[in-house]
Amino acid sequence: MLDRRSGSMITVAIAAAAFGALIAASITPTIGQAPAASTARIEGRPNLSGIWQANNEANWDLQAHAARPAAVTQQGIYPYDYARVPAAPVLALGAAGAVPGSLGVVQGDGQIPYKPEALSIKKENAERWIDRDPELKCYLPGIPRAMYLPHPFEITQSTNKVHIAYSFSNTARTIHLDKVDDPPDDTWMGHSVGRWEGDALVVDVTHFNDRTWFDRAGNHHSDALHLVERFSLMSPDIIQYDVTIEDPKVFTRPWRIAMPIYRRVEPNMQLLEFRCNEFVEEFMYGNLRKQPLVKHWEGDTMTIDVTRKVPPGDSFYEWYR
Amino acid sequence: MLDRRSCSLAVLVAAGGAFVLVLATQTTAQSPAQVPALKTPWGEPDLQGIWTVEYDTPLQRSPRFANQEFFTEAQRAEFDRQRSQIRGRDERAERGSETDVAGAYNDVFGAMKRTGKRTSAVIDPPDGRIPPLTPAAQKMAAEDRAFRLALMRATQTCKQQLPGCAGGKYDPQPAVELRDVLPSHYNVARMNRHNDPEDGALADRCLTIGLPEFGAGNGGGSFRRIVQTPGGIAIYYDVGQGQGWQRNIVMNGSPHLPAHIRQWFGDSRGHWDGNTLVVDVTNFSAKSDYRGSRENLHLLERWTRTSPTTLEYIVTIEDPTVWTRPWTVTQEFTRQSEQENRIYYEPRCIEGNIGYPTVLKAARQEDRELAEGRGPDPLTKDNASGGAAVDPLMQ
Numbered sequence A: 001m002l003d004r005r006s007g008s009m010i011t012v013a014i015a016a017a018a019f020g021a022l023i024a025a026s027i028t029p030t031i032g033q034a035p036a037a038s039t040a041r042i043e044g045r046p047n048l049s050g051i052w053q054a055n056n057e058a059n060w061d062l063q064a065h066a067a068r069p070a071a072v073t074q075q076g077i078y079p080y081d082y083a084r085v086p087a088a089p090v091l092a093l094g095a096a097g098a099v100p101g102s103l104g105v106v107q108g109d110g111q112i113p114y115k116p117e118a119l120s121i122k123k124e125n126a127e128r129w130i131d132r133d134p135e136l137k138c139y140l141p142g143i144p145r146a147m148y149l150p151h152p153f154e155i156t157q158s159t160n161k162v163h164i165a166y167s168f169s170n171t172a173r174t175i176h177l178d179k180v181d182d183p184p185d186d187t188w189m190g191h192s193v194g195r196w197e198g199d200a201l202v203v204d205v206t207h208f209n210d211r212t213w214f215d216r217a218g219n220h221h222s223d224a225l226h227l228v229e230r231f232s233l234m235s236p237d238i239i240q241y242d243v244t245i246e247d248p249k250v251f252t253r254p255w256r257i258a259m260p261i262y263r264r265v266e267p268n269m270q271l272l273e274f275r276c277n278e279f280v281e282e283f284m285y286g287n288l289r290k291q292p293l294v295k296h297w298e299g300d301t302m303t304i305d306v307t308r309k310v311p312p313g314d315s316f317y318e319w320y321r
Numbered sequence B: 001m002l003d004r005r006s007c008s009l010a011v012l013v014a015a016g017g018a019f020v021l022v023l024a025t026q027t028t029a030q031s032p033a034q035v036p037a038l039k040t041p042w043g044e045p046d047l048q049g050i051w052t053v054e055y056d057t058p059l060q061r062s063p064r065f066a067n068q069e070f071f072t073e074a075q076r077a078e079f080d081r082q083r084s085q086i087r088g089r090d091e092r093a094e095r096g097s098e099t100d101v102a103g104a105y106n107d108v109f110g111a112m113k114r115t116g117k118r119t120s121a122v123i124d125p126p127d128g129r130i131p132p133l134t135p136a137a138q139k140m141a142a143e144d145r146a147f148r149l150a151l152m153r154a155t156q157t158c159k160q161q162l163p164g165c166a167g168g169k170y171d172p173q174p175a176v177e178l179r180d181v182l183p184s185h186y187n188v189a190r191m192n193r194h195n196d197p198e199d200g201a202l203a204d205r206c207l208t209i210g211l212p213e214f215g216a217g218n219g220g221g222s223f224r225r226i227v228q229t230p231g232g233i234a235i236y237y238d239v240g241q242g243q244g245w246q247r248n249i250v251m252n253g254s255p256h257l258p259a260h261i262r263q264w265f266g267d268s269r270g271h272w273d274g275n276t277l278v279v280d281v282t283n284f285s286a287k288s289d290y291r292g293s294r295e296n297l298h299l300l301e302r303w304t305r306t307s308p309t310t311l312e313y314i315v316t317i318e319d320p321t322v323w324t325r326p327w328t329v330t331q332e333f334t335r336q337s338e339q340e341n342r343i344y345y346e347p348r349c350i351e352g353n354i355g356y357p358t359v360l361k362a363a364r365q366e367d368r369e370l371a372e373g374r375g376p377d378p379l380t381k382d383n384a385s386g387g388a389a390v391d392p393l394m395q
Helices: A002-027 A091-097 A116-127 A281-288 B002-027 B073-084 B135-152 B355-371
Strands: A050-054 A153-157 A161-166 A172-176 A191-197 A200-206 A226-235 A238-246 A255-263 A296-298 A301-303 B049-052 B122-124 B223-229 B232-239 B243-249 B267-273 B276-282 B298-307 B310-318 B327-336
Touching: A153 B223, A153 B232, A161 B223, A161 B232, A161 B243, A172 B232, A281 B355, B243 B267
Parallel strands: A172 A191
Antiparallel strands: A050 A153, A050 A255, A153 A161, A161 A172, A191 A200, A200 A226, A226 A238, A238 A255, A296 A301, B049 B223, B049 B327, B122 B327, B223 B232, B232 B243, B267 B276, B276 B298, B298 B310, B310 B327
């Protein structure tokens, strides 16, 4: 009797001790290990902390699209859209200037439910991508685009805040899990207020301006944009990222994108700076130099002569000598 | 025997339960009235929150207070009285004259805080002064100063001996020989010439980033938001009218980045020393500049939570190519309201920077007018210095 009782007590004790140890482990910072490798929970919630990056083509176009020869193309010898060829200014980049295809991240029928006038703006945006895309000017990328730019970001999850630092443009956003006043003005990166629904972090993002885009295809929104993001861990190294997009000025109904976002598991991974506003000075202000580096400016119009000299030894036939 | 074993296990059970209890207690949201814990729920020192320096303190100690580390209350009150009467840029020059800034930046932009306790933020050397520059750094600084003053010498600012010409002399003959000459090092500050974007100050180009960061202008106007996670720390800096930048501290004990990887904000690697966060910062870019220190700048920061509402920051600044010895600065941050969230947490600058391309555009217009004999030499106009008032505390 006594034995049996103490036996069952032992079982309970082991279970409880294990539970205690589990919690103790979950709150002990792993020393000598990148935070990226941590799978701990914080106050019972999944810990999303670490460095992450989407690995898809959503930044080119949220919708399904075939690969194409270049980000900027011109009509080739045939009059067909499918036979266009690369154009300056990306011509000299060869295959590095091409656009990879994708099955898209828009859920359901894959359509973005634009109102007619908003759809014509989207088409115009796509045609004038190089003049209009805020990414090219290194403007703040906005949400959700910052989440699937081809640049890493780092989540620092605490109890009352989840902070996200983005490599691109050195920007950041704070997801407030506690009470916070609204921002005094509209924003590029939105105002993020989050809550936990079970193991999913659900974030309402509002207070946007109308300046950011969803992708390089010219998909756009107004200042009435309202996002509901869901972050859930599919596995310790994959976040399932799901966004419901609502903007009654631009879309006829809410629509949804979804994608996995992967942990950068390299042991030496850290967020490096990408201060692109320095990189784009020539692009933005080159015409205002006393001695322009690009020689052909007419007002704000840059004409780039693509001169690609092949150094001796590097021409195609020379490789096979 | 068995009993003893089950007994010790029972203790463990209790310990495990207690742990759960502690966690549960801390999970319940802290009401604002409660004093925030100084440790995070996972046991690390808690540095989190929005922090700013609420007082103005001169970086270096004025010779007037040579042997005095702290101001007396009377001295602080007197400074507050004097400084509250400064009209600064609200004081306009003759209307229509070149030196009249026409309220472009009124005094709201240069607001002052109350005078702090210390006579200098520098605490080492003990005299509160930045140590002397090395001979090489002195030479470089002198060359740079001479270059900038030469570009200014034919302006009204020099003629009227305004602060923007401090150390220089008026000469009606513009320094035409410097019109197209590059400065000896990558430029980071304003110069009275705008041939290229690179002739502008980093701040005008939306490239304000830098450590150490002691706050813009009169020592104020900057905030930090610190968020922690087990083994990770993110610091967002809100500086200079909406510019800002993000800094994540690497806490995994790994060595600094390879020497050829250079960043505007350096490479920050931290560890806990008791309750203090110690961060070692190296790998700065040659384009960054702190008082003449560039790629060889080395910082050792110590961040310590000293009370629920205060955070002590101590930084030792070292660059043997610039200063004859390391020196140390302290600042005391005060915690700001989380709910009011008075932090401009998105670094929007280039998005609305009409000012900078306009300066360049106007410079090209002036070049054309000069070439066509229709306008004055741009070197006779001051397009570099501001009309900032002299602050007695900072003298």
